[in-house]
Amino acid sequence: MSTTDALIQHRRDIADLRQRIKNRRLQVVGLYGTPVLLVVSVAAGAVVKISFWLHSSVSSAITNIFGGALAFLVLATVVQFYAEFSVDTPWKDAKKSLRSLKLDLELAEERRILEARRLTPPAIERQSSYRERLPGEIARLRIESTHYRRLHLFMQWLLFIGSAGVSGVTAWYDPPQPAKGILIALGSGVSVVTAAVGYFKPRERAFNLQQTADSMEQHITALELGIAPYNNVDEAVNMEAFATIVEGLRAEQRMREQQLDQPQQGQREVI
Incomplete structure (x- = not known):
């Protein structure tokens, strides 16, 4: 591999790791944020029901909207947990922490610097x-x-x-x-x-x-x-x-x- 190709490959590896870190951050936020949002939504719905409709029924439109939102959150939670913990996971970095990915990025950048020093072309x-x-x-x-x-x-x-x-x-x-x-x-x-x-x-x-x-x-x-x-x-x-x-x-x-x-x-x- 030529000097140019080696340096280009290092840059590609770094760019790939940065994108993987962004994707993994979104996955972690969704994985833990969706169940929390589901629980908060159920609790908020119960508080609203007790506060405003304790002795009366809620309108069907509000019930349908709230039920649809809960169903979506439940489905999103199930799908994300399956993608994270299943054997044939579609996620590239499932069960991998952001800290390890950031460490991989630091090591990749260090390797690129060392290779650039070794393969630096003339001025x-x-x-x-x-x-x-x-x-x-x-x-x-x-x-x-x-x-x-x-x-x-x-x-x-x-x-x-x-x-x-x-x-x-x-x-x-x-x-x-x-x-x-x-x-x-x-x-x-x-x-x-x-x-x-x-x-x-x-x-x-x-x-x-x-x-x-x-x-x-x-x-x-x-x-x-x-x-x-x-x-x-x-x-x-x-x-x-x-x-x-x-x-x-x-x-x-x-x-x-x-x-x-x-x-x-x-x-x-x-x-």
């Missing part, structure tokens, strides 16, 4: 591989930038419509008592959207992501064309400079994201 090959991964990173940045740009536009339209609605309803009704509920709803909506825009800053996030993607794409083009700052005759020097600059751009992007996540006073202190 020029790693830098070339890094360059090939960047188009996917640029595409991700552009997708996130588009998402935040659309979110910003959507919020702005909500503000436009809400503000116009408040003014229109106020002008239409004088005094505004017949439409007081509409005015309250529109005013509250405008306040909430304004606060959300100021807190999440989708416009700034979209701008930062787009700027980083454009800068990375510019450096990729300069490297492919062999123009400054990647016009050195030694390709290894160019690749090292390229990786250093791109990692600096990604670090700046992360720093800008952290600044946007901080309160306004915290941003001033960081800046």
Whole structure:
């Protein structure tokens, strides 16, 4: 097996273990949570019956709904216990604890690190591989930038419509008592959207992501064309400079994201 195939296989094993941990966590929650929910439902039904219908009969609709829910919980409990404890279980990790799966994941990650140290390719090959991964990173940045740009536009339209609605309803009704509920709803909506825009800053996030993607794409083009700052005759020097600059751009992007996540006073202190 080649070096690349060995490292890829290690990554596949780790991804498989992570998915198995997620599946096992859901199985354990269902296995123990469904019987508890069944008991709680029966107890709640008894309390409700005693509190509200002690001397009268419950309507057939409520009885049918409650009985159907109990039947579903009983069936789900039986099915899960069968899947967990039967001989021909369909569950891959039946009777296996989450702790053991997490230990397997830690060991798999440790094996991948040790194999990566032993099979690490030369720096020029790693830098070339890094360059090939960047188009996917640029595409991700552009997708996130588009998402935040659309979110910003959507919020702005909500503000436009809400503000116009408040003014229109106020002008239409004088005094505004017949439409007081509409005015309250529109005013509250405008306040909430304004606060959300100021807190999440989708416009700034979209701008930062787009700027980083454009800068990375510019450096990729300069490297492919062999123009400054990647016009050195030694390709290894160019690749090292390229990786250093791109990692600096990604670090700046992360720093800008952290600044946007901080309160306004915290941003001033960081800046």
